[in-house]
Amino acid sequence: MVKLDKIYTRTGDKGKTRLATGEPVDKWSPRVAAYGAVDEVNAQLGVAALHVGFDAMLKTALARVQNDLFDLGADLATPDRGKDLGYEPLRITAGQVERLEREIDEMNADIAPLDSFILPGGSTLAAQLHVARTTARRAERQVAEAYHQEDEIISDEALAYINRLSDWLFVAGRRANDDGKRDVKWVPGKNR
Numbered sequence: 001m002v003k004l005d006k007i008y009t010r011t012g013d014k015g016k017t018r019l020a021t022g023e024p025v026d027k028w029s030p031r032v033a034a035y036g037a038v039d040e041v042n043a044q045l046g047v048a049a050l051h052v053g054f055d056a057m058l059k060t061a062l063a064r065v066q067n068d069l070f071d072l073g074a075d076l077a078t079p080d081r082g083k084d085l086g087y088e089p090l091r092i093t094a095g096q097v098e099r100l101e102r103e104i105d106e107m108n109a110d111i112a113p114l115d116s117f118i119l120p121g122g123s124t125l126a127a128q129l130h131v132a133r134t135t136a137r138r139a140e141r142q143v144a145e146a147y148h149q150e151d152e153i154i155s156d157e158a159l160a161y162i163n164r165l166s167d168w169l170f171v172a173g174r175r176a177n178d179d180g181k182r183d184v185k186w187v188p189g190k191n192r
Contacts, residue, residue, distance in 0.1 A: 006186065012027060015027050017030075017032060018020055019077050019079060019138050020077040020078040020089070021078055021083075021085060023079070030145045030146035030152065031076060031077075031149075031152060031154075033142045034076050034139065034142040034143040034145070034146045035073045035077050037135070037138055037139035037143075038069055038072050038076065038139050038162065039073060040138075040139065041069060041132055041135045041139050042069040042070070042071065042073075043138045043185075044128065044131055044132035045062055045066050045069070045132050046066065047169060048062060048131075048132055050067075051125040051128060052125060055175070057107075058125075058172060061103060065165065065168070068096055069093060069165075071091075071096070072092050072158060072161055072162065075089070075090055075091050075154075075155065076146070076158060078090070079154040080153045081153075091155060091157065091158070092155065092157040092158045094157055096157070096161055097164055099166045100164040101163060101164060103168060104167055104168050104171050106175075107172060107174075107175045110175075111174050111175065111179045112179075114180075116184075116186055117184040118174070118183040118184060119184040119186055120133075120134075122173075122176070122177035122183055123178075123182060125173075126174070126176040126177040129172050129176055130131075130169070130177050132163050132164050132169050133169035133170050133173065134168055136166040137149040139162050140159070140162045140163050140166060143158060143159050143162050147159050
């Protein structure tokens with residue numbers, strides 16, 4: 001159980017932070033940038049959830065994904081250094097990635113295939129999901145950067161989860177646009 005009774009530590013006043021292991025690191029380290037970007041995605045989803053309306057599947061799924069993103073943040077904040085931590089660190093599982101894939105397929109089954117790229121818009125919810133999608137893409141780049149650092153170990157599942165999430169958010173945005181009927185299509189060269 002997490003207990004936070006003191007919100008400020010002053011550690012960050014000098015540009016440092018501590019990982020979940022207690023290890024001090026620079027705030028700009030690739031690992032910290034990665035879990036910070038994941039936190040941004042989660043905040044975007046909090047805004048999106050305000051606009052879900054009566055779509056029970058999306059409402060439930062967004063709440064679950066937000067929780068998963070905390071799992072991902074915990075995973076990223078707890079490096080595997082081969083040392084006994086005295087507890088089992090929380091890690092993203094293949095099952096969490098597979099759930100996103102199943103939901104992508106389920107949502108996409110009711111949506112007509114694309115015949116054009118779409119612009120981020122349509123409904124308020126769809127636009128917000130597209131903002132979250134682009135934020136997830138940035139988070140993915142940052143997780144991938146940390147993943148490829150020689151001195152870091154980040155699981156394949158952690159990287160796969162954030163990669164799959166941006167796909168999930170794209171399809172969820174189309175679902176939020178009346179299963180793609182309210183998608184705003186890109187018209188190449190329209191304003192030349």
